[in-house]
Amino acid sequence: MPSLMRQINVISRCGGQYRTSRLEQVGLAGYQGSYLLCVCKNPGISQDQVAQRTYVNKSTAARALSALEELGYVERRQSETDRRVILVYPTEKADGVLPLIQEVNREWTEYITEGFTPDELDQFLQMMERVFERAKKYVDGKADSSK
Secondary structure, eight states, X not given: XXXXXXXXXXXXXXXXXXXXXXXXXXXXXXXXXXXXXXXXXXXXXXXXXXXXXXXXXXXXXXXXXXXXXXXXXXXXXXXXXXXXXXXXEEOHHHHHHHHHHHHHHHHHHHHHTTTOOHHHHHHHHHHHHHHHHHHHHHHTTOSOTTO
């Protein structure tokens, strides 16, 4: 029986390659889309919250946001109430590319689920949601880590 983790990892890497090929026209790598989606949906979000919501460590998020800032997609500002907090805002350039990122994500989902019946797709998405919630529960520290 194939390893679930191997399958998930391969799907993720293939999706990243697809997103990169589709987003290179706007100077983005595939992984950067998730950061832009997070910032565009939550203008003024803290850099630490971006890391939490994208399930990466703080230094990975900081590097990704720094690259997006250099490309002109986000603006980072120090919080006026807490100098230790960096707030992240989308630029007009980010707002302009957001529909493309959403379209690319939708296209990838449609591609990998092609041939599913509506019932199969519904069942698959429900099961993936359960797996997703279980994984988040572990990372968020709500699960017994011994299991």
